[in-house]
Amino acid sequence: MRVYATDIVKKEGEEIELIGWVHARRDHGKLVFIDLRDRSGIAQVVFPARGGSLPDGGRGAPGENASTDNAGDLRLEYLVKVGGEVKKRPAKMVNDKIPTGAYEVSAASLEILSKSEALPISVDGDGYDIDEEVRLKYRYLDLRRERLRRNLIVRGKVVKFIRDYLSQRGFIEVETPLLTKSTPEGARDFLVPSRTQKGKFYALPQSPQQYKQLLMVAGIEKYFQIARAIRDEDTRGDRQPEHTQLDLEMSFTTPEEVMSLVESLFTEMMETFFPEKKMKTPWPRVPYSEAMKKYGTDKPDLRKDKNDRDEIAFAWIVDFPNFELDKQTKEIQPVHHMFVQPKEGSVELIDKDPLKMTSTQYDWVCNGCELASGSMRITDPELQMKVFKLLRMSEEKAKKDFGHLLEAFTYGVPPHGGIAPGIDRLLMILLGEPNIREVVAFPKTGDFRDPMMGTPSDVDEKQLDELGIKIVKD
Ligand code: ASP
Numbered sequence: 001m002r003v004y005a006t007d008i009v010k011k012e013g014e015e016i017e018l019i020g021w022v023h024a025r026r027d028h029g030k031l032v033f034i035d036l037r038d039r040s041g042i043a044q045v046v047f048p049a050r051g052g053s054l055p056d057g058g059r060g061a062p063g064e065n066a067s068t069d070n071a072g073d074l075r076l077e078y079l080v081k082v083g084g085e086v087k088k089r090p091a092k093m094v095n096d097k098i099p100t101g102a103y104e105v106s107a108a109s110l111e112i113l114s115k116s117e118a119l120p121i122s123v124d125g126d127g128y129d130i131d132e133e134v135r136l137k138y139r140y141l142d143l144r145r146e147r148l149r150r151n152l153i154v155r156g157k158v159v160k161f162i163r164d165y166l167s168q169r170g171f172i173e174v175e176t177p178l179l180t181k182s183t184p185e186g187a188r189d190f191l192v193p194s195r196t197q198k199g200k201f202y203a204l205p206q207s208p209q210q211y212k213q214l215l216m217v218a219g220i221e222k223y224f225q226i227a228r229a230i231r232d233e234d235t236r237g238d239r240q241p242e243h244t245q246l247d248l249e250m251s252f253t254t255p256e257e258v259m260s261l262v263e264s265l266f267t268e269m270m271e272t273f274f275p276e277k278k279m280k281t282p283w284p285r286v287p288y289s290e291a292m293k294k295y296g297t298d299k300p301d302l303r304k305d306k307n308d309r310d311e312i313a314f315a316w317i318v319d320f321p322n323f324e325l326d327k328q329t330k331e332i333q334p335v336h337h338m339f340v341q342p343k344e345g346s347v348e349l350i351d352k353d354p355l356k357m358t359s360t361q362y363d364w365v366c367n368g369c370e371l372a373s374g375s376m377r378i379t380d381p382e383l384q385m386k387v388f389k390l391l392r393m394s395e396e397k398a399k400k401d402f403g404h405l406l407e408a409f410t411y412g413v414p415p416h417g418g419i420a421p422g423i424d425r426l427l428m429i430l431l432g433e434p435n436i437r438e439v440v441a442f443p444k445t446g447d448f449r450d451p452m453m454g455t456p457s458d459v460d461e462k463q464l465d466e467l468g469i470k471i472v473k474d
Pocket of ligand 1: 208375
């Protein structure tokens with residue numbers, strides 16, 4: 001029966017089968033040892049020498065063993081199937097650096113399932129020292145390394161935890177389209193040309209913001225989605241053209257309810273998967289003005305000791321202004337986005353002094369990073385129109401781009417609000433990684449290329465013709 005490498009600790013004396021890659025190989029002449037690596041980790045396998053008799057009585061099968069004769073042919077990263085008995089290692093051979101270090105498999109059969117050329121990158125070790133371009137070109141090998149495999153496994157578990165937590169509390173997971181219309185989250189859109197309607201374009205969603213608000217109009221009441229947000233941002237810093245959010249929206253809610261839901265969800269998640277982390281609860285709440293005055297930023301790092309890997313300082317920033325002046329253009333713009341409901345008592349200021357308006361926005365921050373923004377939403381079509389106009393949109397353009405939303409708000413719209421925590425950034429911090437690429441299976445380079453697939457790429461002339469597109473070369 002096939003077992004995973006790390007399960008051999010429960011199988012002493014049993015005949016088992018392992019399938020995995022040759023992670024390391026030590027040929028001692030009389031005996032050949034391999035470290036076999038599979039999804040779970042590493043197990044040592046010992047092969048009797050080719051046709052030889054055993055030197056130290058009791059290790060491995062006795063005498064000739066034609067079925068493991070090819071052990072001497074094994075090379076690194078060969079994929080093999082090994083059958084044999086799980087034994088305790090002799091005391092002096094125990095390796096307490098690995099979880100299976102007290103056991104080994106004494107091989108009785110060996111099948112080479114697939115050979116491997118010498119790898120272009122080493123998959124032993126953490127890989128931080130390898131040129132990232134090469135790591136990304138061979139990402140399918142890079143992902144074999146322990147650190148990245150662990151990151152993917154933890155990521156999968158965290159996402160499942162989020163799904164279970166919210167589903168158990170009455171949230172409905174709804175998928176929203178990838179081919180959609182430009183959404184104003186403040187970044188540039190990725191455009192997709194339409195073939196059937198030449199000259200027209202879809203936009204990939206910068207977030208499901210409008211869809212989730214429309215789902216509230218539809219009566220879904222509690223929505224979530226593990227959603228991809230796709231933004232053609234300037235390629236600076238630790239950016240990716242697509243990132244994953246826990247997108248969430250609720251009807252008949254309050255900022256208090258959204259914040260406490262997120263706080264209990266992630267506190268429980270931390271206790272489940274990251275019990276070693278030191279985290280202050282309840283998360284402190286800091287008004288925006290205080291954060292700016294005291295720390296000079298709206299994403300303050302509230303850790304006591306910034307060198308402590310395990311200190312996690314979650315906090316909420318509240319009472320944001322609705323609007324601010326763009327540093328460069330000096331034009332008025334939303335602090336979060338254009339659907340944010342102003343705080344009670346602030347709404348009237350939109351006609352007189354919009355920069356003095358306070359909004360219902362709340363941001364979740366951690367160790368100097370922003371993890372999420374959210375707010376209550378505008379549901380009054382008149383107020384929404386005023387915001388569009390304040391942001392220099394003509395009534396005509398507003399109706400063309402957002403007519404569906406304004407109209408939806410005339411058919412019995414429930415008050416609603418939500419938030420969208422970024423999953424990549426959260427995991428990056430919790431897993432102690434230096435950038436989000438380390439927690440994404442197939443990330444892109446800093447300038448948005450995928451060296452493995454060769455993306456972005458040229459396309460055939462025929463494809464361009466079908467779309468009615470001509471490339472202008474500079
Ligand atoms: N759609 C927003 C964002 O992606 C989050 C929200 O307001 O819920 O930042």
